[in-house]
Amino acid sequence: xxxxxxxxxxxxxxxxxxxxxxxxxxxxxxxxxxxxxxxxxxxxxxxxxxxxxxxxxxxxxxxxxxxxxxxxxxxxxxxxxxxxxxxxxxxxxxxxxxxxxxxxxxxxxxxxxxxxxxxxxxxxxxxxxxxxxxxxxxxxxxxxxxxxxxxxxxxxxxxxxxxxxxxxxxxxxxxxxxxxxxxxxxxxxxxxxxxxxxxxxxxxxxxxxxxxxxxxxxxxx
Amino acid sequence: xxxxxxxxxxxxxxxxxxxxxxxxxxxxxxxxxxxxxxxxxxxxxxxxxxxxxxxxxxxxxxxxxxxxxxxxxxxxxxxxxxxxxxxxxxxxxxxxxxxxxxxxxxxxxxxxxxxxxxxxxxxxxxxxxxxxxxxxxxxxxxxxxxxxxxxxxxxxxxxxxxxxxxxxxxxxxxxxxxxxxxxxxxxxxxxxxxxxxxxxxxxxxxxxxxxxxxxxxxxxxxxx
Numbered sequence: 001x002x003x004x005x006x007x008x009x010x011x012x013x014x015x016x017x018x019x020x021x022x023x024x025x026x027x028x029x030x031x032x033x034x035x036x037x038x039x040x041x042x043x044x045x046x047x048x049x050x051x052x053x054x055x056x057x058x059x060x061x062x063x064x065x066x067x068x069x070x071x072x073x074x075x076x077x078x079x080x081x082x083x084x085x086x087x088x089x090x091x092x093x094x095x096x097x098x099x100x101x102x103x104x105x106x107x108x109x110x111x112x113x114x115x116x117x118x119x120x121x122x123x124x125x126x127x128x129x130x131x132x133x134x135x136x137x138x139x140x141x142x143x144x145x146x147x148x149x150x151x152x153x154x155x156x157x158x159x160x161x162x163x164x165x166x167x168x169x170x171x172x173x174x175x176x177x178x179x180x181x182x183x184x185x186x187x188x189x190x191x192x193x194x195x196x197x198x199x200x201x202x203x204x205x206x207x208x209x210x211x212x213x214x215x216x217x218x219x220x221x
Numbered sequence: 222x223x224x225x226x227x228x229x230x231x232x233x234x235x236x237x238x239x240x241x242x243x244x245x246x247x248x249x250x251x252x253x254x255x256x257x258x259x260x261x262x263x264x265x266x267x268x269x270x271x272x273x274x275x276x277x278x279x280x281x282x283x284x285x286x287x288x289x290x291x292x293x294x295x296x297x298x299x300x301x302x303x304x305x306x307x308x309x310x311x312x313x314x315x316x317x318x319x320x321x322x323x324x325x326x327x328x329x330x331x332x333x334x335x336x337x338x339x340x341x342x343x344x345x346x347x348x349x350x351x352x353x354x355x356x357x358x359x360x361x362x363x364x365x366x367x368x369x370x371x372x373x374x375x376x377x378x379x380x381x382x383x384x385x386x387x388x389x390x391x392x393x394x395x396x397x398x399x400x401x402x403x404x405x406x407x408x409x410x411x412x413x414x415x416x417x418x419x420x421x422x423x424x425x426x427x428x429x430x431x432x433x434x435x436x437x438x439x440x441x442x443x444x445x
Contacts, residue, residue, distance in 0.1 A: 052304060082301055086305035088299075102225060138300075
């Protein structure tokens with residue numbers, strides 16, 4: 001059973017068709033990279049898979065569950081790290097993590113929170129309000145949330161944006177760790193070089209149509 | 222799990238507000254202006270003020286509450302936090318219940334601060350009726366926050382949400398407003414409870430019906 005199965009998926013915003021007959025299968029324990037220019041439909045596809053958008057037509061299955069009727073079950077096993085940080089500016093890092101994880105029914109101990117914040121490199125700023133954080137620190141905090149949530153499927157929208165070199169390495173290490181425990185990752189990026197280190201499959205979205213690619217094709221282009 | 226989510230949503234909203242003081246300060250500021258304008262308008266005519274005071278109180282409370290309700294979900298737009306609430310596996314009813322509880326607390330805090338000002342500015346004698354008045358405030362404020370929270374979620378993605386919220390919400394809460402004004406008037410006049418008990422019953426029925434309906438509808442609205 002594939003972790004993610006997308007069949008003939010189309011989506012339109014009004015008259016503008018963003019996705020056209022997208023078909024895709026991602027096996028468990030695989031990292032799939034989605035490439036494409038701005039406006040090619042990458043974020044829309046991720047939002048549909050995260051059950052935040054209902055597709056105009058077509059079908060999605062996450063771990064064998066229907067993307068329209070089994071939303072709650074899917075949401076338990078999936079985490080979407082979107083372009084927006086999903087963080088509350090008036091709360092500090094610890095409070096943001098506690099709140100976000102509580103909504104998933106997880107209640108980590110203070111020691112677990114401290115360990116994960118140290119791992120993502122913001123342990124010294126754990127009590128600082130997020131509104132004082134830089135974009136890179138917010139990104140690291142989002143990954144701390146993913147580390148504690150440990151979802152079966154991780155959807156990443158531009159995971160390397162705003163990160164410095166050590167941040168990129170941290171994310172790459174974390175992706176390898178997820179794959180080692182048979183987790184599945186689908187990420188969109190404008191930075192294929194950072195993604196190819198950890199990604200086994202790659203696809204190119206062009207004007208809403210998905211073209212399966214190989215890294216060799218990418219090099220040739 | 223349900224109870225935990227309710228508690229965490231309340232905790233998050235209260236903590237955020239405690240730190241930013243954005244909602245409470247704007248609610249209080251607006252309400253103080255209303256009190257001052259009305260108190261100066263009726264300074265020459267205490268008789269008219271006594272007859273209209275229940276309406277004035279609820280105009281101030283309702284419009285002040287509207288400010289808080291409007292911010293309840295618009296605050297979630299920053300950093301796309303609303304998206305996280307939508308996509309989380311938590312029961313959406315629990316998120317609704319948490320939001321209602323937080324809005325109810327904000328509105329009640331403002332009312333508790335404002336009411337003594339009404340007593341002073343309009344020379345009200347409320348000592349004997351205070352428990353009944355608190356019961357009326359409690360019931361009517363709960364009704365406003367139960368329906369208002371739903372409409373706050375409904376209008377949050379609309380560009381003109383500050384305008385749309387009162388336009389959609391106020392007609393629906395007319396029964397709450399009428400019942401609250403009539404019951405408050407009865408209590409302030411020192412009438413015996415049976416004379417305005419039916420208004421309290423109306424408030425209780427409204428609360429039960431609209432809370433159940435809003436709780437059920439919230440799932441669809443937040444996912445839409």
